[in-house]
Amino acid sequence: MTRILLADDHTILRDGIRALLSADADLDVVGEASNGTEVLAILETTQVDVVLMDVQMPVLDGFATVPELRQRFPEVKVLVLTMLDHENYVSRMFEAGAMGYVLKNAAISEITYAIRTVAAGNSFLCTEIGLSMLYKAVNRTSTIHPEENGAPVGAELTARELEVLKLIAEGMTNGEISDKLFTSKRTIETHRQNIIAKTQAKNTAALIKLAVSRGLIS
Structure with a gap:
């Protein structure tokens, strides 16, 4: 069983993700947070395997939360779930300590696969961003x-x-x-x-x- 903490400032989005993940018997949403400060507080008292976290949040955003989280709770993995697809955001979050990055428009099958991959200690980058960065890296135009x-x-x-x-x-x-x-x-x-x-x-x-x-x- 993979224990998940949802971190996003939009309640309706958290509700939607929780509902989608509830269909998977191996995934358990054990908490929700609307900002990074709440994430850190919840981790003090709740056992979590993966934090599914947005980048843009009030009070304490993803960029500030991840380094603090990794220092205080090194066993907890971070999977970014966001609409920000620019490679600058991707590199900054990985440098901060995130282990995965997936876009909110990804299919639920890719999101659940990403959760399991990160929970197992492996890195994950969603298909859409990976392909985009690859083509830019080789300077290929189509x-x-x-x-x-x-x-x-x-x-x-x-x-x-x-x-x-x-x-x-x-x-x-x-x-x-x-x-x-x-x-x-x-x-x-x-x-x-x-x-x-x-x-x-x-x-x-x-x-x-x-x-x-x-x-x-x-």
């Missing part, structure tokens, strides 16, 4: 210039859209892609529609042919 009536039409694909495109080319269904990327089927359907709209491909077959011709997939 631009398709399809032709319509002989004129090039520029359309830039995001890192996630390019990944979805590659999986489509492998013959995977929307459901299979959603399972692989730890996201919802509806999100994958949206990515597929955006890719087709950006490239102005008439159908999936035309899209794959175009991507191959541009060297985006093999």
Whole structure:
């Protein structure tokens, strides 16, 4: 059983996460806090394995809370759950002592996987941020210039859209892609529609042919 402390200043978000996690028999939410000061106070009297913590909180935010928490309660792991996706925030939280970083728009399957990974003493970075940082690190741009009536039409694909495109080319269904990327089927359907709209491909077959011709997939 993994004991979890939820730390977020929005009550409705904590209620939602608690409800989602309650479906997992191996995860137990043992407390809630609206800021870092409350987190530290709860840890004085409650046994916790993982603190699922937002970055932006009043009184004492995540940046200030994590170093103090790690010093006073070194056995407790911190998993950041936030909407802040810039690599600066990610690096600062890891430097502060967090062991994982996941976005609030991630699927519950990815969040629970992250909790278990961090609880086991391993680091975790959500798929969306990991891919974004990877593409920036290698300074790779993903631009398709399809032709319509002989004129090039520029359309830039995001890192996630390019990944979805590659999986489509492998013959995977929307459901299979959603399972692989730890996201919802509806999100994958949206990515597929955006890719087709950006490239102005008439159908999936035309899209794959175009991507191959541009060297985006093999």
